[in-house]
Amino acid sequence: MGVPVYKRILDLFEAEGVNTLFGIPDPNFVHLFTEADARGWSVVAPHHELSAGFMAEAASRMTGAPGLCIGTLGPGVANIAGAMMCALVENSPVIFLGGQRARITERRVRRGRIQFVQQERLFAPAVKFSSSIEYADQTDEIIREAIRRSLSGTPGPCYVEYPSHVILEELDVPDPLPPHRYRLVNQGAGEREVARAATLIREATSPILLVGHGVHTSRTQQQVKELADLMNCPVIQTSGGTSFIPGLEDRTFPYLFSPAANQAVEESDLCVALGTELGEPMHYGRTQHWAANDAHRTWVYVEQDPAAIGVNRQFDVPLVGDLRGVVPQLVDALKDTPRTPSATLETLIRDDAEELGQLAESAPTGRTPVHPARFVVEATKAFPDDGIMVRDGGATVIFGWTYSQAKPRDVIWNQNFGHLGTGLPYAIGASVADGGRRPVMLLTSDSAFLFHIAELETAARLNLPLVCVVGVDHQWGLEVGVYKRTFAQPSPQPGVHWSKDVRMDKVAEGFGCHGEYVEKEDDIGPAIARAYASGKVGVVHVCIDPKANSEEMPKYDRFRTWYAEGTQ
Known part of the structure; x- marks a missing residue:
C-alpha cells in the first residue's frame, strides 16, 4: 500500500526530530493536520498565520531543529510573508509549506480566479530555497533540500509549495533516511x-x-x-x-x-x-x-x-x-x-555584580505611574527560577538591557530584524516546543503586545504557563522620543498616541486569562506571583510613566551607534 504525500512529508520531518506544526488548516492541509495530531504532534492553530510563522521560529530556537509553519493558498501564505523575512534576517531555520490550487488552474489564461496568486516567485527572494512539489515522487528530494538548505551555512527559511492535486497521491517509498545520510551533521573544522x-x-x-x-x-x-x-x-x-x-x-x-x-x-x-x-x-x-x-x-x-x-x-x-x-x-x-x-x-565579576545591584537601587522609585526602569527591575526580580524569558517592544527592551535583574538560560527576542509584536507568538512557540514544562515570562510594552493580542486565546486554549507583563504608557514610546529629539519645539507627534482607556488586564479576562492591574511598583512582584499561581495564562497591566519612557531611555546614545557604525 502506498504512502500519501502528506504522510511522507510528516515522515521526513519526524526523521529530523520535528514534531510541532503551526498554521491554520484549510482543504489543502486537513489530511496533514489530522495525521499529525494522530501521531501525537503538537498541532497549533493560531488566529493569524503571521503569528504561526513567529511561533515556528521560536520553536526552532528552543530545539535546534527546523521550525514548521503552514499557510493556506493565497491569503494564508501572504500572511506568513513577514515571518519569512524575519526568519531570514534572524538566521532561523523555518520551513514554510504553502498550499496552491491545481496547476491546471494556474496555467489557464483567465481572470478572476478565487484565492489565487502565483506565490513562489513572490517569496523566492525572501528565503534560502524555494520550490514546488509538482510531482509526487519529488517529495523526498524537495523536502530534504529545504531542510538541508535551512540548516546549512547561515541558517534561514525555505519555502515549499504544493498544488492541491499532489497532496493525496501515493508513493511507494522506503523508510526515511536519517539526517546524516543526506546532509552534513555536526561538521567539524580541520x-x-x-x-x-x-x-x-x-x-x-x-x-x-x-x-x-x-x-x-x-x-x-x-x-x-x-x-x-x-x-x-x-x-x-x-x-x-x-x-x-x-x-x-x-x-x-x-x-x-x-x-x-x-x-x-x-x-x-x-x-x-x-x-x-x-x-x-x-x-x-x-x-x-x-x-x-x-x-x-x-x-x-x-x-x-x-x-x-x-x-x-x-x-x-x-x-x-x-x-x-x-x-x-x-x-x-x-x-x-x-x-x-x-x-x-x-x-x-565583582564589579559587574556591584553594577547590577546599584542599578536595582538607583532605578527611580516612588513614582505613579511607575518609572520604566523600576518596572523592569521589579518584573525581572519576580522572574521564576528556570523560566524562559521573551522580550518585545522598543523602549521596554532598551530599559531591559540595562536594568534586568534576571539571568535566564533562554532569552528569545527579535534582535536582528527589530520586528515588534513577535513577543506573544514567540512565547507561545517556545512554550509549546518546551512541552509547557517551564514557566514563561513575556516582558513587553502595550504597543508591541497589541500586534497579536488575539493569540492570548491560543495560549489560554493550550493552557500554557505564561505570564505577560505589559508596561503600558498608551503610546509608541520609542517613536515619541524620536519626535522629541528631532524637533526643537514641541510638535503634534501625530500617530503615536492612543486612548488611555485600554486595559490589558480586562482584555485578558475576556480571553479567559487571569488579569492584574498595577499602578504601584511594590505591587508588580505580587501581581506576577498571583498570575502564575492562578493556573491560567496571566496578563499584568503595569502603568508606566510615558514621559520617562520616551525621554530617559538608558544608554540610548550607545544603542544608536548600531546604526551610525553601519554608515561609515
Missing part, C-alpha cells in the same frame, strides 16, 4: 586549524569568549560551558546572545551595556567568537570598544558558512564548521592544558 586555535588560547594573556545568538539556537550551551571553563576567562554576550549559560552567569557580561564587558573587550588580546555574525550591534568587532587594542588582538572565529569568513573583519584562525562539531574539538584540544584564570576575571 585538525590543523583547531590545533592553531588551541595554541592561541593557551598563549593568550587576556582572552575573551564571545557568545552569540547561534550558541543558543544550536543548543550547544553545555559544550560552550566546558570550553569556557577551560579558557577561564570572561564571557561576553552579543545583543542576540543574551541567554545565560548555566554555570557561567557570574562571568557573563553583555557587550556595550555592561562596563565589565566593555573593559574585558578593551583589555583582550584574543577573542574566540562563537555563533555571531559580528554585525552592527557588535560594531563589526572593529570600532567602539574593539578599536583601542585591535592591532594586538588575535581572533578565532567559528563559522558554519565559509562565505562569511572575513566579511566584517579579518581573522587569524577561522574554524569552518557547525558549533555542535567544532566546540567539542576545541574542548578536546584544551582539556589537558586548561588556562589559569584571567588576571582581572574576579575583579570583573
